[in-house]
Amino acid sequence: MTMPSGAQAALVASLAAGLVSVLTVGGTWWFGRRAAGYSHSRDTISELGAAATPDARAVAWLWFAPSGLIFALAAVMLGEAFGTDDAARAASTFALVGVGWIGAAIFPCDKGAPTFGTVRNHLHNLTGGGAYLAGAAGLLEMARALEDSHAVLSMTAQASGGVVLVGLLLISFPELPWRGLIQRLMEGLLHGWLLVAALTQIRP
Numbered sequence: 549m550t551m552p553s554g555a556q557a558a559l560v561a562s563l564a565a566g567l568v569s570v571l572t573v574g575g576t577w578w579f580g581r582r583a584a585g586y587s588h589s590r591d592t593i594s595e596l597g598a599a600a601t602p603d604a605r606a607v608a609w610l611w612f613a614p615s616g617l618i619f620a621l622a623a624v625m626l627g628e629a630f631g632t633d634d635a636a637r638a639a640s641t642f643a644l645v646g647v648g649w650i651g652a653a654i655f656p657c658d659k660g661a662p663t664f665g666t667v668r669n670h671l672h673n674l675t676g677g678g679a680y681l682a683g684a685a686g687l688l689e690m691a692r693a694l695e696d697s698h699a700v701l702s703m704t705a706q707a708s709g710g711v712v713l714v715g716l717l718l719i720s721f722p723e724l725p726w727r728g729l730i731q732r733l734m735e736g737l738l739h740g741w742l743l744v745a746a747l748t749q750i751r752p
Contacts, residue, residue, distance in 0.1 A: 557628035558749035564622035565743040568615050572739055575611040576732075579603055589729040592661045592719065594672065599656040608653035616649030622742055623686070629749040634693035642686025645738055648679025662722050677716060683738050684712040690745075701745050708737040 552560060579596040580586050582603060586596070597607030620643040627639025655672040658665040663673070687709030694702040715734040719727050 552625065552628060554629050554631050554749070555751050557625045558746060558751070561622045561625035561629055561746035562743070562750055564618050564625065565739070565746045568618040568622060569739045569743055571611060571615045571618070572735060575607070575615070579607055579611070587728060588732070590725055591728045592731050593735070594652050594657045594676065595659070595661050597652060597656050598659050598661070599668065600659070604656055608656060612649045612653040616646035616653070619643070619649065619742070620646030622746065626742065626746050626749070629746065630694070632693060635690065638686050638689035638693045641682055641689055644682035644686070645679050648676045651675025651679065660722060663720060680712055680716045680734065684709040684716070687712065687741065698748070701748065705741060708741050711737055
């Protein structure tokens with residue numbers, strides 16, 4: 549199958565990145581208001597779809613899984629929009645962020661999103677942690693791929709990748725009172741960089 553041209557890829561990437569950003573914000577707000585005792589600053593996004601919670605299936609298949617697929621599409625199309633092999637490889641790594649969202653749908657976490665717990669919870673943490681590592685690695689690769697052609701995007705990718713790595717370490721501690729807030733910062737950087745980078749590649 550022939551990939552879209554640079555201009556077409558940029559448009560697809562922008563639309564997909566915008567849509568997945570809306571889904572992430574809207575899903576967090578909607579399901580967060582439905583979850584009794586849920587705290588956006590304390591609790592992780594995954595806890596909205598924790599096993600045995602009332603909205604678990606809706607969160608998994610109406611939000612997490614579609615978001616993962618759309619994020620991956622946006623990232624791959626962004627690589628095509630930049631038009632270099634280095635950017636395409638970095639974008640392919642960055643697209644693995646979507647695997648974390650799909651993994652959260654297939655393997656919902658235990659209540660409280662603990663570090664250990666059931667086998668299903670371990671698989672949830674494995675796919676989620678791997679996705680954040682891939683997101684950080686993709687951003688750092690993208691920073692190198694763009695350093696000569698898009699200096700500002702390169703610098704912001706490098707900074708964002710570093711923050712995501714630190715954030716991943718911090719959210720591995722369930723007792724951290726600002727765990728949810730830190731994860732939202734990480735997601736904001738991943739989604740925000742993707743959207744802004746895609747929009748910059750749209751040409752009239």
